[in-house]
Each structure stands twice: as C-alpha cells, then as structure tokens.
Amino acid sequence: MPSASHYPCEPSRQFRRHQHLARSDEPCEQIYRIDEGWACRYALLGSGRRQITALYLPGEYCEPHWLFERRSRAPVIALTNVRAALVPIDSDGSGVQVRETPKLIAAMVKLLNRQSEWIAALGRKTAVERVCAVLFDIFERLRLVGRTNGDICPMPLTQVDLADVVGLTPVHVNRVLKELRGRGILELQGKRMRLPDPVILNKFGEAKIAPG
Amino acid sequence: MPSASHYPCEPSRQFRRHQHLARSDEPCEQIYRIDEGWACRYALLGSGRRQITALYLPGEYCEPHWLFERRSRAPVIALTNVRAALVPIDSDGSGVQVRETPKLIAAMVKLLNRQSEWIAALGRKTAVERVCAVLFDIFERLRLVGRTNGDICPMPLTQVDLADVVGLTPVHVNRVLKELRGRGILELQGKRMRLPDPVILNKFGEAKIAPG
DNA sequence: CGGAAGCTTGATATAAGTCAAGATCCGTGG
C-alpha cells in the first residue's frame, strides 16, 4: 500500500474525536483528504436535534465543494481520531490544487449522488431499510479503498452517531440493530462489524424498483 | 410572448406535465435550463413509494452535474408544462458550454447545499416544519428570479407532489396545510400561494439554533 | 477500580400513516 509517505511534503493534521475540522461560516482555506479515521458534516436544529448530512471515510475528500466556496456552510467534526492531508485552495488557479481539481470535482459529483440517494432514504424508507442502507454503503466505501477484511470492516460509530445519520432515535437504532443481529444479517463486536451476507443486507436497504 | 425569440439560435424544448425530461441511466447529452414551468428529479422505491430529490424552478439549471457524468442516475419529470433551453455538453471542452461552465458549477454547489439542508429537514424536522421550509424555499427561489408578486407566487404543485417532496403522506400534507391556513400563515388559491408573513413562516421552517 | 459513556430493554405516548367516503375542481368532448 503506497500511502502518504510518498508525498513527504504534503502537510497533514491530526484531530481527536469530537474535535471540529471546521465550524460553520469559516473561510475555506483548504480541503481535507481523510487518511485515517471518520468525520462528518452535520446540522444542529432546535431542542438538541442533530442530523449528520455527510459521512467522510478514509481515502475520501472532505467537503470538496469548498473549492468553489468562500465560507463553510456547516460544521465538520471528527467521529474518531482523524489524520487528514491538507489540499490547499488557491483561487487564482495556479496552485498545487490544480492537479487535484478533477478529483475534487469527481468527489463533488459523488457526494451529490450520494446525498440524493439519502434524501430518498430519509423521506421514504423504514427504519430497518435505512440502517441496512447505511451499513451496506459504509461497507462498500471501505471495500473500495481496501479497508475491509473479508466480510468484516471497521464500524466505529456510536449508536447515537448512527441515529443522527439515519434520522432516528438512538433507542430505535438499538432495536433495529438487535433485529438485524437476530436475523443473522449483522454482527457487531467492538468497533468492527461483520456482514455475513451483503447481498441480503443490500436487498433490505435498497427497497428499489425498476428505474423510471 | 417575446421570450425565446431573443435567442433565435438557442434551441429549446417543450414538455407537457408528467413528461420525462430524462430517464434513469440515459446518456447525458445536454443540460436543461428551465425557462418556464417546474420539473423535478425523483426516485422510486418499492410498493409505490416516490421521493422527489430535487425541485427545478424557472431560471434554474436542471441537473448541472451532468456536465461531469456520462449517464443520468435518476429520472427527471415535468411537474407542469415546461419550456427548457438546451445547454449542449461537449466533453472536449471547446464547445459552447465553456461559457456556461462556471455557472453550471455554481449551480452544482447550490444544489449540494440545498440537498444537505434537505437531509437535515427530512431526518429531524416535524411535518409542519418541513412544509414551511419548502414553501419558504420555493418562495425565495422564485423571488430571486422575479417571479413573485408581493407576497404571492405560483404554486402549481399538487398535494401529492408536495408529499413526495417532504416525505409525508398526501393526507397528512393536507392536514398540515389546513393548520397553516388556519393560523393565517398561508393562503392557497388555484395554483398560487400567498405568504402574508414570510418571516413567521421561515421561523416555523428553520427550527435552527446557533451554528456549531 | 471507579466512573462516565455507551448499550439494552420495558412500558407508554404520539406523530404520522392507512383506509374510506364524500366533495370539489377542471379539462374535454358533445
């Protein structure tokens, strides 16, 4: 695995769990590429409601659209300890990020598509479907960057975090997880999860029909 | 109606209500700019569930991210009769769309931000809050392009359409609208709506607290 | 080891969904 050590000049930063990578309405000085750990963008609403609006896993660019914005629109926080490379933003277009621009745009498009999917999930899927959908999505994204081991992958999210992703109560997430465990679709131990049958899990999560 | 005649060379197309502007998994040959009427992107799930994942109003680019994609990911349909200009896509970068690229990217970023907001709404807002949020958003977007008249604006969405935007049942949307009408926050007649007090409506819809 | 954070479970409450019927609106063909 030819990791970050190939780019010894590339600056990177560490964040501890619960530390902010960015707050709302701050100038966008650089974009992060997550090398280790998980982060998320979120929104806070009245009476303590929180919704996670994007999840950022290792290997992914965090907030690629900052390339085109002056200020952040939402806070970004570390869900685990995080190490992230810094992609500088030069608005004049002559900076180092030019090399990265196509990748950042591709990341933006992916984000857009993923968010569209998630709108459909939050609007129309049941609790079980939503939980299956995120878990499957997480597994696939980790697999893409070689972070899975057979049918096992890291799963450092707290049930509270998960609830804020799927728009449910932590208590209800707990019950859904219990049911999935009961059906043998899911195993959780420590900060890892095992998906003995991703195909079934995906079926549960997709809830899809033929394209329109 | 002296509209499109100003740009006799710019091709444009008409769609009738319920006609598809695009289907899922088709090649992206051009991007539309809506000149008249409303359209939406949507997703279909099992057992007849539909979720609208983006709303496109007059003056807005429809699916700007197609600039960077080979094939559409979701169907787009006309919610009213629509007239839309065609923005051609030349992947070699020498075509007419170069002039439009910055605007398309700006539209993409806006879409991304709007979708993030909407994820928070679907995940954590109540029915009343969601309905207020869309109605206010619609009003503001129309105001931006000069399509409002005082506190009145077009509102051609059916209650079923609205339900598919806010992720609720048509019956429940009906009840929410009734309540808002009762509180004097909203008037609906024909295909127009009146928002006597947008500030109050916005309060109802925001449900926000200080940024993190 | 002690204490906080996280997990689990039961009992109960509530927002929103479902089903069903009737009323109204509206476009179309006679």
Added chain:
DNA sequence: CCACGGATCTTGACTTATATCAAGCTTCCG
C-alpha cells in the same frame, strides 16, 4: 354551453412506526 369523469382535495375513524421516559447493565478508559 353544458355535462361528464377523472384528478384532486377534504375529513373522520382507526392503526402503526417510531419517539419518549426510565432503569439497569456493560464496557472501557484513566
């Protein structure tokens, strides 16, 4: 111009998925 029929809206009665409240348990870090 009218009348018809389908789409849309409205309302009531009842159901259900998920939330809320509360308590005990477990894990893990310092």
